[in-house]
């Protein structure tokens with residue numbers, strides 16, 4: 001079997017070779033010529049797979065090591081017998097870590113308590129559900145908006161809808177102090193999300209909320225968001241996903257509280273899982289019978305012990321979370337050097353999720369919350 005893989009998918013080299021002959025190329029260098037003789041592609045979101053690149057090639061399977069799949073023209077693939085697979089949920093914990101770290105940053109910067117705030121979560125799938133769980137642990141009031149799920153789970157019947165755990169978008173716009181988006185990017189259909197947050201959305205917000213976009217750039221109309229920041233219709237913005245990546249709006253970049261180069265899902269844990277799932281997809285599609293698929297173990301963090309001895313109890317939560325992941329350095333780097341958007345993504349430092357860290361001397365009042373988030377504890381601490 002001949003495989004072409006994105007060279008920036010970690011933990012793949014040396015393992016994918018069990019399946020056949022593997023060539024590696026950076027995702028932005030995939031061409032029709034490069035893919036034409038390949039049976040399978042292992043890809044990332046940076047390459048668009050539609051008619052222009054796929055037509056006339058031999059490709060039978062596209063494995064995307066990602067959750068999102070808006071970079072694949074699925075209608076073209078389905079119509080032309082090209083199978084495609086993704087890695088559902090692979091980096092959902094990583095996005096939750098990003099959102100938790102960002103919420104704690106906003107609370108610190110603007111001097112509010114998360115317990116006093118209402119968050120609206122738009123899109124409650126793998127990622128949104130993790131974000132929901134984290135926000136509840138943080139003591140926030142949570143509003144869930146997911147019309148496709150609501151329709152599927154509660155139907156059209158008014159009586160059933162009354163039992164729904166979901167609210168409509170108007171309620172989110174009316175009551176949320178913070179709105180975070182976790183939908184896929186879809187450009188057609190009853191529930192399309194392209195420019196879900198457009199000028200009208202921003203003009204009809206009631207509470208001057210913070211907006212967080214870590215799903216896909218075009219779910220938010222970026223010029224409309226910039227205008228909303230300028231007029232003060234929104235209090236601030238956390239932006240991981242942008243329209244026209246990597247050529248993002250420089251003015252919007254400078255205005256955002258947190259501005260990162262589409263890396264919310266970039267924990268090593270998430271990347272490792274994405275690679276494993278992609279190889280499993282390859283294995284089952286071609287009935288390759290490779291067992292076990294063994295990836296190298298995840299590297300330990302550089303500083304796995306978090307000593308909270310000197311940290312005031314009410315600062316321990318943020319301290320521990322930011323020790324595991326702090327978006328501020330990335331924000332400063334991107335603001336200083338936006339031309340390196342793609343480079344920052346391709347040269348991402350090791351980031352581990354909470355479970356790779358051991359806490360020492362946590363205050364007994366805060367320890368249960370840290371444990372619920374997923375941190376470990378050093379024995380006798």
Ligand SMILES: NC(=O)C1=CN([C@@H]2O[C@H](COP(=O)(O)OP(=O)(O)OC[C@H]3O[C@@H](n4cnc5c(N)ncnc54)[C@H](O)[C@@H]3O)[C@@H](O)[C@H]2O)C=CC1
Pocket residue numbers: 067068069088089091092095122123124125126127128145146147148149182183184185191192193196214215216240241262263264265266
């Ligand atoms: N920034 C990053 O690094 C990452 C971004 N993502 C993005 O996050 C998206 C969501 O990921 P998952 O939760 O795993 O996907 P998912 O498919 O599990 O959940 C998406 C949810 O959005 C809902 N939805 C669809 N249209 C909607 C609408 N118009 N309004 C409200 N809800 C709507 C769906 O019903 C579903 O429950 C991905 O499609 C991807 O684009 C995912 C991982 C990492």
Ligand SMILES: O=C(O)C(=O)[C@H](O)COP(=O)(O)O
Pocket residue numbers: 043044045046065066067068069091262263264265266
């Ligand atoms: O999983 C997704 O969906 C994402 O957005 C990924 O985190 C994007 O990663 P790349 O494929 O662009 O490296």
